[in-house]
Amino acid sequence: MKNRKIAVIHDWLSVNGGAEIVLKHILALCPNADVYTMVDILPLEQRTWLDSHKIYTSPLQRFNFIAKRYRYFIPLMPYLVEQFDLSRYDMIISSSHAVAKGVIVHPHQKHIAYIYSPMRYAWDSMYEHERLGVFGRGLMRLMLKRWLHKMRIWDYVSAQRPDILIADSDFIKQRIQKSWRREADIVYPPVEFDECVYTESKSDYYVTLSRLVEYKRIDIIVEAFNQMPDKKLIVIGDGVSLNALQKMANSNIIFTGYLPRKEAMGYISKAKAFIFMAKEDFGIAPIEASACGTPIIAYKEGGACETVIHCKTGIFVEEQTSKSLIYAIDFFEHQRIDAHECMEHAFTFSVENFKKKMLSYIEIRNI
Known part of the structure; x- marks a missing residue:
């Protein structure tokens, strides 16, 4: 070579x-x-x-x-x-x-x-973006959809x-x-595990880490914890949706904003569970959380199906809704997920x- x-x-x-x-x-x-x-x-x-x-x-x-x-x-x-x-x-x-x-x-x-x-935005993600209003209205919407049609052709050929x-x-x-x-x-x-700190002893809070943009569906997590005032959630990350999420959140939800990787891993390593509600192609953050010995509560779509083992390294959420997440959290709290098994599974990546x-x-x- x-x-x-x-x-x-x-x-x-x-x-x-x-x-x-x-x-x-x-x-x-x-x-x-x-x-x-x-x-x-x-x-x-x-x-x-x-x-x-x-x-x-x-x-x-x-x-x-x-x-x-x-x-x-x-x-x-x-x-x-x-x-x-x-x-x-x-x-x-x-x-x-x-x-x-x-x-x-x-x-x-x-x-x-x-x-x-x-190209996500040119294929199946196009419909989700349209539902979220990303394409705007009128002539702009028509022009963007016409452009996406051409991009699909080039994407296939290339x-x-x-x-x-x-x-x-x-x-x-x-x-x-x-x-x-x-x-x-x-x-x-x-997956780089250099700053993932393995911790068996967990604190009484849940955590999520993400760019705060619409498709990450942090809004679903916030809605769920709004209905569970006795449970604490820490949201790590920054993005265009931060202000809107803060306005809708109750006092049991804490936003840290962007944190350096080492500090973020410190929060994740001590969390009761890491929550992941996006439909991602792969998703590295849940694997990093597993390396810290932290169980995952993840929406059962996309890459999470390959990185989370149900009832062994985490729990699946059947639907991308706050109701389904609340049910999964309740189910999780009656399970015993072994921290060491989470870590061992993470290192296969x-x-x-x-x-x-x-x-x-x-x-x-x-x-």
Whole structure:
């Protein structure tokens, strides 16, 4: 692998989220790889893991005010990603939830695509966004839906380009098959446990950690605890929905805002349970909570079905409603979930397991 020239394509570098953790560990396997991305606005203090790599960006990077508003330019990105000239590389690895998988490759090159999801907003998530009013009204709504129609066509066509598709969960594997009519292998994302503190002794409160945006459904959790004034909830995170959630919450619900990772893990490690009501592609936060020995109460959809074992590492919520959550919490309080079993299960999603499985694909010369 030392003699091979490798290019790694990532949608955009703006925050250190779950996709960036995956990218970091792919690059650790390919220390001489070059990185291509639409824009790179990752703050200096968050990018030490990129220091040894040459980074190439699209024309959006040339103007700072455009780069910082890159989401407004997503309609241009299918064209822009196809302009990257990768002819000098032997292998292409894309890390994609949007356009990275769509790079043009040559017959002699091998392309492995790690997929977080087909374009969520263009496929099945479109209907949820419409219900939430994301598309607005009138002409704006019509134009956005027409654009999404075109994006679905490009998303399907570009998904035929990689030699191998790797899904980050079985849930995404099924989405890939439905949306793109392709088969994918599964390699679960790496979860970093460096600041997860295992604690068997728990305090008398529940916790959730999330970006406070509509689709995370923190509102359901708040509604449920409003109806259970004897139970305490701590909400960790910040986002556009913070003010609205604070206004609707009773005094038994505490909002901490954004917390550094170590401090957030301190709260999670001592919580009675971690609550997760979003329909996520995978969901790293519940696994981090499990590593702390904290049981999970999770909505029974999406990636949570693969990361939570019912009545062993947590409890499932059957419906995405406050009533169903209240029922699940009551059921949980009559169960005994073993903290050590939670921790052991979490470590099956370790960085080491991810690297071992990804390396088996990268080392294949003839795909």
